[in-house]
Amino acid sequence: MKLNNNIWLLALILIGFTACESDDDSLSDPLIEDPQTGPTPVYTSGTADFSTFVAIGNSLTAGVSDGTLFKRGQDVSFPNVLSQQFALAGGGTFTQPLIGDDIGGLLFGGTQIAGPRLIFNPAAQAPEPINGTPTTEVTSITPGPYNNMGVPSAKSFHLLAPGYGNVANFPAANPYFIRMASSPNATVLEDALAQNPTFFSLWIGANDVLGYATSGADGTNPITDQATFDGAMTAIVSSLATSSPNGIISNIPNVTDAPYFTTVPFAPLDPSDPNFGSQIPTLNGIFGQLNQVFAFLGVPERSIVFSQTAASAVVINDESLANLSAQITGVLNASPTFPAFVQSFGLPAAAAPIVANLFGVVYGQARQANANDLLVLPSRSTIGIVNEAQSTFLQTSGLPEALANQFSVEGVSLPLEDKWVVIPTELVEIQNATAAFNQTISNLATQFDLAFFDVNTFFNGVATNGFQSGSAFLTADYVTGGTFSLDGFHPSPRGYSLVVNQMIGLINTKYGSNLPTVNSVDYTGVYLD
Structure with missing residues (x-):
C-alpha cells in the first residue's frame, strides 16, 4: 500500500x-x-x-x-x-x-x-x-x-x-x-x-x-x-x-x-487502492476491539476507523498522549470475548495474553492523524509499507508470517513513529x-x-x-x-x-x-x- x-x-x-x-x-x-x-x-x-x-x-x-x-x-x-x-x-x-x-x-x-x-x-x-x-x-x-x-x-x-x-x-x-x-x-x-x-x-x-x-x-x-x-x-x-x-x-x-x-496529507489512505481498500473490513474489525477498550478507558477520541468511501488518516504514535499500554493489556485480558477474537485469526485461545500485550505495546499512544499534524516528506515512501523489523518481532512472538505482516503496515496497522510526524506540541x-x-x-x-x-x-x-x-x-x-x-x-x-x-x-x-x-x-x- x-x-x-x-x-x-x-x-x-x-x-x-x-x-x-x-x-x-x-x-x-x-x-x-x-x-x-x-x-x-x-x-x-x-x-x-x-x-x-x-x-x-x-x-x-x-x-x-x-x-x-x-x-x-x-x-x-x-x-x-x-x-x-x-x-x-x-x-x-x-x-x-x-x-x-x-x-x-x-x-x-x-x-x-x-x-x-x-x-x-x-x-x-x-x-x-x-x-x-x-x-x-x-x-x-x-x-x-x-x-x-x-x-x-x-x-x-x-x-x-x-x-x-x-x-x-x-x-x-x-x-x-x-x-x-x-x-x-x-x-x-x-x-x-x-x-x-x-x-x-x-x-x-x-x-x-x-x-x-x-x-x-x-x-x-x-x-x-x-x-x-x-x-x-x-x-x-x-x-x-x-x-x-x-x-x-x-x-x-x-x-x-x-x-x-x-x-504529504494527513489522510492519504485511499479506499480505491485495492491493496488498502480490500483490507478495510478486516482492519475495522481489529480496531473495533481496540476502540471498545478506548471507550472503556475514557479516551474515545483515540478510536481508529477507516472509511470505505473517503480517504482515511494514517495511524500515528503521539508521545504527548498518556501511555495506556498496561491498561489496554489489562482490559483485553479481562475480556471474556477476547480469546474468541484471537481464534478468529487462526491462533489458539491460549495466545490471547500474548496478543493482548502486543496490542498494549503497539497502541498505547496511538491515534489517527488530523489536520494539525505535519507528516514529513520522506514519510510518503513509508506509509503502507510492511515494517520488516516489526514483522520479525511479531513472528518471534508467535504470530505466523502473514498475520505478522498484516499487523506491521506503516501508518495503517502499525502507528507511524515520531520521526515521521511533527505533532502540534x-x-x-x-x-x-x-x-x-x-x-x-x-x-x-x-x-x-x-x-x-x-x-x-x-x-x-x-x-x-x-x-x-x-x-x-x-x-x-x-x-x-x-x-x-x-x-x-x-x-x-x-x-x-x-x-x-x-x-x-x-x-x-x-x-x-x-x-x-x-x-x-x-x-x-x-x-x-
Missing part, C-alpha cells in the same frame, strides 16, 4: 526546466553614452564596498538543493549569483569549494557518506536519485581561502568551533568543512575573517531548529538552547561587523512554509524557537546597522499567495511550485534567484547602490538530468 504519487506532474511544464524567456527585471539604471556601443548602465556600490565579498552560513549559503551539494547547484548558489551582480559595481572574484561532479554527495576514505542528488523522473511521476556514484573525496583537502563559507549542516555555534574541520575528528567534524578548512583547528568564522571581507552575508540558524523538525522532533537532533544561540550569534555578528561595517544578515524561515512539511516548540531566534537576529542587525532580510516573512508570502518574478509565478508547492528543490526545503535555482533579488533590493536601499536584479526565468525550477 503506497501513497498515490499523482501530484507530481500536474503543472511541471509551467515551472520552466530551462531558460526559455527573457525579461528585463533590472532596476532603472543611469546611463552613459558610448559613441561606439551606445548607452550602457552605470552601476555603483553606494556606501558599500563589494571588492571582497564573503558569504558565511550553512547549506542555504553553500547552494544545496535536491538533497545535496553538487557543482551545478553551487554555480547558482545565491552568493555566487550575488557576486556576479556585485562585479558590476567593483566586486572582485568569488571562489567556492566546488564539488567534483554533478552527481553530488561525498566519499570518505572511498566510502559513500552523502548523496547523490535527486532528479525528477516524469515517467515515474516522482523524484529519484540520479544515476552515478559520488567522486568527491572528503580527505582530499583543498584549503581556501574561499569566498563562499557556507557549510552544510552547520548550526550557529559550529561556526565558532575549533576542530569542526579536523579530519581526525570525523564523524564529529563536518565533512564539507574538512575539505575547505585552512587548518585542522581553524574555525569557519576565522577562515572567513582571514579574507578581510569588505562586504559579507550571514545566513545561519536554520539548522538550530530545522534538524529537530526534519527528524519529526523525535529528540535525536534537539533545538539549540537560546543562551547558546544568542551567544554564538552575538560573537559572529560582532566579529564580522568589526571587520566590515557593510553586510546583510538573514533570518530563519518557518518550517510550515516548506513543502517538506506540507506535501512539537510544532509549538519549533515555532517558538524560530520566533525567539529571529528576534535575536533582528536585534543584531539593528545593533550593528546591517541590511536585514526577513526570509521568514518573505517565504511565508510565497507559501500563502505565491510570488510573481518577471513572467515566472512561483509557489511553495512541491515539484510544481518552482521555489523549492526536490528535497522539499532548500530552494531550487529559481528559488535562490528570488533570494538574490530580495537581497539586492535591500542592499540597494541600505547602502545606496543600484545593482540590477536577475531574471528568474533564467534559472531552472526542477532538474531533469
